[in-house]
Amino acid sequence: MERDGHPNSNTFAHSTSSLVQTYYQSSLAVETNRIKMNQNRHNLIQRGYYEQKHLSKKK
Structure with missing residues (x-):
């Protein structure tokens, strides 16, 4: 519902x-x-x- 090129204020707010x-x-x-x-x-x-620590322990 457009009037004078302005959208209805209700739909605008919505x-x-x-x-x-x-x-x-x-x-x-x-x-x-x-x-x-x-x-x-x-x-x-x-x-x-933890994986790095574990791997360095294995070496």
Whole structure:
């Protein structure tokens, strides 16, 4: 429902709120992924560290 080239204010408010919601959800997902990646990297670093210690003991 466009009037004088302006979108209906109700639909504008609705689209804005859904945009904000989408942005919030996606940024939340990004943050969760970042935490998971940090944990994985930490685990990999620890594992590599222990493997190095273990290998140097074998020599």
